[in-house]
Amino acid sequence: MGTAAHEAVGDLILELSNLRPKTINRAAHALGVLRQQPERVIPELAKLLDADDTEIVKAAADAICNFGLIAEVAVEPLLRAIQTAIANTRDDCRVSLIRALAVASPNPRQVIRQHFADDAELRTRAVGSLSAQQHAQAEQD
Secondary structure, eight states: OOHHHHHHHHHHHHHTTOSOHHHHHHHHHHHHHHOOOHHHHHHHHHHGGGOSOHHHHHHHHHHHHTTGGGGGGGHHHHHHHHHHHHHTTOHHHHHHHHHHHHHHOSOHHHHHHHHTTTOHHHHHHHHHHHHHHHHHHHHHO
16 A cells, blocks of 8 residues: 555544544544554544543454554553443443453453452453454454
8 A cells, every 4th residue: 555545544533533533433444454654643542541431442443453563552541341241231342352461462461460460350341352352353264
């Protein structure tokens, strides 16, 4: 992808501030597909992980997945969003968030254990979600 994709990134980042969730979702998806300018894009996608709209959270997490380990800067926001998703029983978000964490972190199990060190129940649920995600991924491969 050339200059046009590179130039589109700025416009797509602006769309992440749109008031319409569908527009935000489309922009997040496009940024994940383009995988351009990760130093600009990943922090902007990470901001969406705090959204109240579960579709926006899922779109941001899915886009972060496309960047792989380059998205390691999103690990802390992902962990906070996972904590919120588990606490609020937002299972639809949790799956996307765990998948993004598994891609963005070189050692997702360790970062989960560290982040949830003071809450055994949340830690157990997060590690269980990670194990389920990794098992599902292994079956697909």
